[in-house]
Amino acid sequence: MGHGEVFRMGSVGTSIIGRPRPLSGHRRAHPRYTLECDEPLDGQVTIDASNTFGDRPPGYDSIAQQVKAIIGGPTAKAFNTNFASIYDAVDAEPMPPGTLFASDADAREATESLIRDAGFEPIHLGDLAKAPLLESLITLTSTLDRGELGPFFYRFNRPGELAAQLGLNPR
Structure with missing residues (x-):
């Protein structure tokens, strides 16, 4: 897998593989994922938040499938299509922005909980077989980020x- 950082979210008992993602201070989850390398990860729910620009x-x-093979527990792919640099702006949105994710059935509940704790709305794409699609999106999100749009929510x-959710009359 190469270099990876493992962050543990105690509030939902889930490990995150990838970069730390700061959360707004009032979220139910701890404001930062904490690095805990001394604990065994075997068999626990793991969320892969990493991206690859190569093979x-x-x-x-x-x-995500490699992470699952290493850890041996229920796995999800999430947060890799969002920009950590604008997480502080989530609360200013009138509606929660989305987070696309794919997961094993046994990882779905914990993943949805963590996504909501971060202020996002979970958008489930299906089982972990959809993880390659999410990993491929880095090309699109990076292109949009480097263009006129910059970092964005979706x-x-x-x-x-x-x-209806905003209480407006549809046309």
Whole structure:
């Protein structure tokens, strides 16, 4: 897997593989993921938040699948399509921005909880077989970031859903 950092979220008993993601201070989760390398990770729920700009690990369709093979527990791919640099702006949004994720069934609840604790709305793509799709999105998100848009939030909704949630009259 190369270099990776493991961060443990005690509030949901989940480990995160990837960069630390600062959360707003009032969130239920601890404001920062804490590095705990001395604890065994075998079999626990793990969220892969990493990205790759090159080839995937040999023998695996995604980094998340490699993480699952190493840790041996339920695994999810999440947070890799969001910009940590703008997490402090989440609370200024009228509606929670989205976070795309894929997960094993046994990792879904903890992953959704952590996503909501961070102020985002979970958007489940399906099982961990969808992780390669999420990892491929780094090319698109990086291109948009380097263009006129810069770091951004995203949200997907059904027709009329956003207007209803904001108490507006749909056209």
